[in-house]
Each structure stands twice: as C-alpha cells, then as structure tokens.
Amino acid sequence: MELSLQISATLPREKLLHFPSKCNPSKVGVLYPRFTKHPFRETSFQSRNRAIVLEKQLSGERYDEGERSYDREASTSSEDSSFLSLNEKPDRNLALLDDYEMEELDYEFDPNHKSGYVAVLGKPNVGKSTLSNQMVGQKLSIVTDKPQTTRHRILGICSSDEYQMILYDTPGVIEKKMHMLDSMMMKNVRSAAINADCVLVVVDASKVPQKIDEVLEEGGGSLKEKIPTLLVLNKKDLIKPGEIAKRLEWYEKFTDVDEVIPVSAKYGHGVEDVKNWILTKLPTGPAYYPKDIASEHPERFFVAEIVREKIFMQYRDEVPYACQVNVVNYKTRPTSKDFIQVEIVVEKNTQKIILIGKEGKALKLLATAARLDIEDFLQKKVYLEVEVKVKDNWRQDEGLLKHYGYGGQIRAL
Numbered sequence: 001m002e003l004s005l006q007i008s009a010t011l012p013r014e015k016l017l018h019f020p021s022k023c024n025p026s027k028v029g030v031l032y033p034r035f036t037k038h039p040f041r042e043t044s045f046q047s048r049n050r051a052i053v054l055e056k057q058l059s060g061e062r063y064d065e066g067e068r069s070y071d072r073e074a075s076t077s078s079e080d081s082s083f084l085s086l087n088e089k090p091d092r093n094l095a096l097l098d099d100y101e102m103e104e105l106d107y108e109f110d111p112n113h114k115s116g117y118v119a120v121l122g123k124p125n126v127g128k129s130t131l132s133n134q135m136v137g138q139k140l141s142i143v144t145d146k147p148q149t150t151r152h153r154i155l156g157i158c159s160s161d162e163y164q165m166i167l168y169d170t171p172g173v174i175e176k177k178m179h180m181l182d183s184m185m186m187k188n189v190r191s192a193a194i195n196a197d198c199v200l201v202v203v204d205a206s207k208v209p210q211k212i213d214e215v216l217e218e219g220g221g222s223l224k225e226k227i228p229t230l231l232v233l234n235k236k237d238l239i240k241p242g243e244i245a246k247r248l249e250w251y252e253k254f255t256d257v258d259e260v261i262p263v264s265a266k267y268g269h270g271v272e273d274v275k276n277w278i279l280t281k282l283p284t285g286p287a288y289y290p291k292d293i294a295s296e297h298p299e300r301f302f303v304a305e306i307v308r309e310k311i312f313m314q315y316r317d318e319v320p321y322a323c324q325v326n327v328v329n330y331k332t333r334p335t336s337k338d339f340i341q342v343e344i345v346v347e348k349n350t351q352k353i354i355l356i357g358k359e360g361k362a363l364k365l366l367a368t369a370a371r372l373d374i375e376d377f378l379q380k381k382v383y384l385e386v387e388v389k390v391k392d393n394w395r396q397d398e399g400l401l402k403h404y405g406y407g408g409q410i411r412a413l
C-alpha cells in the first residue's frame with residue numbers, strides 16, 4: 001500500500017535555530033530577492049520572430065526557417081505549453097532589433113556591446129555553482145558541501161549596460177555513471193560547451209593538481225574548433241600564497257588552457273578578473289535577453305531547487321541523492337497566500353520513513369526551512385504542502401527522468 005503523508009510548513013521560525021548538528025545553515029546564504037524573471041516573458045528574439053511571422057501570415061507571404069521556429073513554438077506551445085527547452089542557443093541574428101523595434105523600445109544601439117554564452121565546467125564540489133552565483137549576483141544554483149548537488153544546467157544571466165554573459169552552470173563531470181540519471185546529466189554537460197563562446201574549467205586549488213582532459217572532453221570534446229578556455233583555480237583561500245603560485249605554474253604547464261586565474265568564489269575574490277577575461281572573449285552583439293532578468297528558468301524550478309537544497313542540508317548519506325522534488329501544484333492567489341504543493345519522490349520506503357521522521361517531525365522541519373527561503377525568493381507569503389512518495393528505481397527510469405526534466409526540457413507551468 002502506498003503510504004503517504006502531507007505536511008504543511010507551519011513551524012515557527014525560532015524552531016529552525018535547532019538544526020541537527022550535521023547541517024550548517026551558514027553554508028547556504030540566502031540571496032534570492034533580486035530575481036525578477038517572469039516565466040512567460042518573451043525574449044527579444046522570440047518577440048521579433050512572432051512579429052515577423054504574424055505580419056507575413058496576415059499578408060499571405062511565406063516566412064523562412066528561422067522565423068518559422070517561432071511558429072512551431074507557438075503551435076506546439078498550445079499542446080505542450082508546460083515545457084521549456086534548455087538545449088537551444090538562440091540565433092544571434094534574431095536578437096537584433098530592426099529600426100521600428102529600436103524606436104518602439106527606445107533602444108540605443110551600442111556597437112561595442114558584448115554578449116555570449118559561457119559554460120562553467122568542472123568535477124563535482126569544486127565550486128562551480130558558488131562561482132556562477134557570485135557572477136550573477138544572486139543565488140540561482142543550490143550550494144552544499146556535498147558533491148553532485150547540481151542536477152540541471154542552470155542558465156544564469158549576468159548583465160550590465162555594456163555586456164550580457166549567459167552562464168551555464170553544469171552538473172559536475174562524473175566518471176562513474178551509476179544511474180541513468182547520471183548519464184542524462186552528463187548529456188546536458190556536453191551540450192553546454194557546444195553552445196558556448198568560452199569555457200571556464202573550475203578546479204579545487206586545495207586538492208592535488210589533476211589533468212582536466214576528461215572535463216574538457218565531456219564538455220565538448222567533439223568540437224573541431226577550440227573554444228577559449230580559462231582555468232579557474234578556486235578555493236585559493238584554503239592554501240598558502242606560495243602554494244597558489246605552484247598550482248598556477250602546474251596548471252599553466254600541464255593543461256592546454258588560455259589562462260589560469262586563482263579565485264575564492266566563496267568570498268568573491270578574483271571574480272571580477274574572471275568576468276574581465278570573459279569580456280575579452282565574447283563577441284560584440286546585442287543582448288539575447290532583457291537586461292533585468294537573471295534566469296531563464298521559471299519560478300517553480302527554483303522552488304523545487306530550494307526544497308532539494310534543504311534536503312541536502314538536513315539528511316545524511318544516500319537519502320538526498322535518492323530524492324527528486326517536483327512542484328505538482330502552484331496557485332497564485334491574489335487575496336491570500338500562494339498555494340504550492342510539492343512532492344518528494346524517493347526510491348524506497350525506508351528512505352521515506354527517514355524523510356518523514358518520528359511523528360512527521362523531520363519533514364515538518366524541512367518544509368518550514370524550505371517555506372522561509374521560498375518566501376524570501378518570491379518575496380511573498382506562501383502556503384507550502386509537502387508530500388513524500390515512493391517510486392521504485394526512478395533514477396533508472398528514462399521516461400520518468402524525462403518527465404522530471406533531465407532530457408533538456410523543464411516544466412514551466
């Protein structure tokens with residue numbers, strides 16, 4: 001029989017001060033509030049294409065392949081509007097505005113404006129998410145002290161008046177692929193570098209230096225042209241200055257990268273140098289996305305990620321890795337708190353029992369910690385309901401994995 005327990009997140013904030021000793025809340029900063037992305041907002045290239053297609057449809061004129069991509073999107077979106085593709089890099093030309101749009105949007109064309117895609121690669125736990133979050137200026141990827149917490153490519157957007165960098169924070173490159181989930185995650189890593197204008201390979205400075213061939217191979221080995229590559233020597237705060245110089249020398253000598261920059265992503269040291277290096281590699285061109293958005297992912301994606309982060313903080317060993325978090329219902333209610341229903345899928349009943357805890361206490365603690373962060377992120381009060389379900393071997397089930405968003409698409413509605 002399917003055992004099920006629903007918990008609403010109503011523990012008072014004070015109770016949260018008593019986290020179990022194994023989790024360290026200070027490791028996870030809350031930086032959500034500046035997020036301004038609306039999930040259904042069109043990007044400039046989408047709106048431009050929509051205008052062209054509609055205009056040509058009205059006049060009976062044929063439209064070309066590039067333009068038709070909007071049309072296809074429009075026709076599939078009515079049947080399957082709940083999915084958002086993460087694989088395609090938009091055509092740079094489509095981001096260009098015509099004279100009419102420039103006037104309409106009061107847009108001044110800057111011929112020196114730079115824009116492009118940056119893939120952030122590296123082994124698990126080296127600090128890729130921390131670096132990406134620092135660059136974007138807010139927390140988009142979950143950061144924990146456990147390896148392999150990032151499961152999706154997170155598209156973070158870092159804009160200023162002069163540039164727009166689109167960052168793909170990827171799951172760490174893993175050698176042993178234990179589950180189909182691992183293989184599907186690696187597939188996403190591969191396509192990240194294929195789409196990139198430059199690549200950052202992040203390594204942990206506190207560890208013995210290692211060749212990065214495998215990381216580069218997973219990240220885009222089949223590419224004919226070499227993409228400009230920066231080696232980011234992260235966690236420099238953990239070693240002595242003399243050691244940093246030795247590591248730097250080793251990586252310059254034994255890897256085929258264009259430059260090595262030591263940083264401490266956690267404390268923001270050297271992050272500006274990384275940005276400056278990227279700027280020298282990005283082509284000139286207009287912004288791909290409106291300047292005020294920080295991610296292409298919809299809010300519900302981040303809600304699920306926040307719950308997942310809290311699971312990593314609160315539970316031990318294999319349990320967090322066996323959890324999949326899905327937002328199954330998300331209702332915005334203008335006159336009361338938003339209603340969010342989340343399911344946590346685990347593989348075994350024993351994991352479910354651990355998640356729920358004695359008299360449901362552990363799940364209640366988890367739900368409350370998640371609710372507080374979700375409220376910070378959304379900047380409004382929510383009613384959060386959390387349910388735990390068992391789905392045998394979900395990490396090996398291709399159909400389920402695609403449904404959960406590991407096939408390059410995520411649910412947007």
Ligand SMILES: Nc1nc2c(ncn2[C@@H]2O[C@H](COP(=O)(O)OP(=O)(O)OP(=O)(O)O)[C@@H](O)[C@H]2O)c(=O)[nH]1
Nearest residue numbers: 125126127128129130145147148149150172265266
């Ligand atoms: N001391 C120190 N710790 C850091 C630094 N950057 C990241 N960390 C810590 O390293 C751990 C892993 O960081 P993440 O950013 O989650 O690493 P990741 O490479 O994205 O990990 P995966 O999700 O496994 O791919 C966290 O505990 C971070 O706080 C740094 O510059 N200095």
